[in-house]
Amino acid sequence: MSHKTNCSKEEEALLLEKCQEAKRHSYSPYSHFPVGAALLTKEGKLYTGCNVENAAYPTSLCAERTAIVKAVSEGHREFKAIAISSNLSDSFISPCGGCRQVMAEFSLDMTVYMTKADGSFLTRTVDELLPFAFTPVRMKENR
Amino acid sequence: MSHKTNCSKEEEALLLEKCQEAKRHSYSPYSHFPVGAALLTKEGKLYTGCNVENAAYPTSLCAERTAIVKAVSEGHREFKAIAISSNLSDSFISPCGGCRQVMAEFSLDMTVYMTKADGSFLTRTVDELLPFAFTPVRMKENR
Amino acid sequence: MSHKTNCSKEEEALLLEKCQEAKRHSYSPYSHFPVGAALLTKEGKLYTGCNVENAAYPTSLCAERTAIVKAVSEGHREFKAIAISSNLSDSFISPCGGCRQVMAEFSLDMTVYMTKADGSFLTRTVDELLPFAFTPVRMKENR
Amino acid sequence: MSHKTNCSKEEEALLLEKCQEAKRHSYSPYSHFPVGAALLTKEGKLYTGCNVENAAYPTSLCAERTAIVKAVSEGHREFKAIAISSNLSDSFISPCGGCRQVMAEFSLDMTVYMTKADGSFLTRTVDELLPFAFTPVRMKENR
Ligand SMILES: [Zn+2]
Ligand SMILES: [Zn+2]
Numbered sequence A, B, C, D: 001m002s003h004k005t006n007c008s009k010e011e012e013a014l015l016l017e018k019c020q021e022a023k024r025h026s027y028s029p030y031s032h033f034p035v036g037a038a039l040l041t042k043e044g045k046l047y048t049g050c051n052v053e054n055a056a057y058p059t060s061l062c063a064e065r066t067a068i069v070k071a072v073s074e075g076h077r078e079f080k081a082i083a084i085s086s087n088l089s090d091s092f093i094s095p096c097g098g099c100r101q102v103m104a105e106f107s108l109d110m111t112v113y114m115t116k117a118d119g120s121f122l123t124r125t126v127d128e129l130l131p132f133a134f135t136p137v138r139m140k141e142n143r
């Protein structure tokens, strides 16, 4: 079910553990749907994120993007993998389209771990999750 | 190259023509990248959209979403197809992840026409463009 | 309580009526908080909008922005007034910061009618609602 | 010009220094408009942020929100002050409406330092920058 990934067993175990922990800081008083994310940079640094909602829903932010902007703000722009967790027990939590777009800006080849509450998971690359991605290359063609 | 679609030749021709016209109202003083969209509802109504940018980039909106919220605000929630145009001559313009997410909320089976400036195009369904979509069903499982 | 506005009594009455009607197309299955908006362009055209939510909350859109992108996509970029409605009976519904930002891009002097369910209202200009606005002028200084 | 603030001279100096430093990680290949932010929590922790843009502009994020979601993801939800920097030499950089909305979700009384490139600044509270804010209270009235 899961494709082979670019992560070592240790990295995978760490991502899966940290994405669960990250959920505890979720600010989700509107959806009551806590989400956590753990992001591994190509330099080997790990950043976690949670969803941060807002009374004005469009101003909310997802866990995956929280983790990515955190890493970027600390000087990282190349990512190896991201793991996502929610409390859903029957479905693998997948990233929304907006988060896939942010991943694609930086690393089309990064692995996305989509987990269930029991810790089982599916993996796909960003490239597989956002085929025909609208990427920075398109903006440059416009010049 | 293009999959077969759910649109008649007449509908297809109309979508391809109207998505080009829609570009002319684009408000894109920051990207200088005008985009147009034409959306066909399942009831047979056509809505057009363009990108509407903002000095604060996150508050910008894409052409595809403009067309969709327009249709929803007029009472439509089921869509048959959407066509997208830009001025790129070497690439088929594809929807960003955020727009795919908005399409997926309403119609995973809608056809997306991705065009080049010369009018040639590729088609895919939303389902193909956003595999493992995070959809309303997931939110309901959470209850 | 309300400042004097730039609208005639007829325009005001129309805005207040249409913003209530606009609510009926609201797609708000997550917040159960329907919002409607009616926008008057400087050319005298009226556009309505409603909130259009998404399972991925950040991809939702507010009623005010729906009305504005609709108008822009039909060729209008200067606005005289916007009226907003919700089902709140004890509070005047005010625009979120994101919507104020979109209003500011086009017309700092437009009047915002913030209504209660009983039809009573407060008015302010965008300039009053978003002091020290980050506007297109700032982006130009950057060049 | 600046109102009195809730920060000590030491806190103020730190915020002003760190918001300038934060700019260096800005990912702004589309606007070429780097922005930095430094956020002080009520517990005395400091978080920095920068803008993180995207080829699809609506998926971009501002420096202020980057700093805030970072702090939330580390367990902080009450903020004392935020300082913002840009390269503009003639204007105090002010937060966009979307960022004011995110600030208002957590702390209407926080101080916002709006700086110029030369380090001079203006201060206002979130409450002053977003009068009639649409806050969590409104969503609760809806229940
Ligand atoms: Zn997301
Ligand atoms: Zn888009």
Ligand SMILES: [Zn+2]
Residues within 6 Å of the ligand: A056, C062, C063, C064, C065, C095, C096, C097, C098, C099, C100
């Ligand atoms: Zn809004």
Ligand SMILES: [Zn+2]
Residues within 6 Å of the ligand: B056, D062, D063, D064, D065, D095, D096, D097, D098, D099, D100
């Ligand atoms: Zn902002």
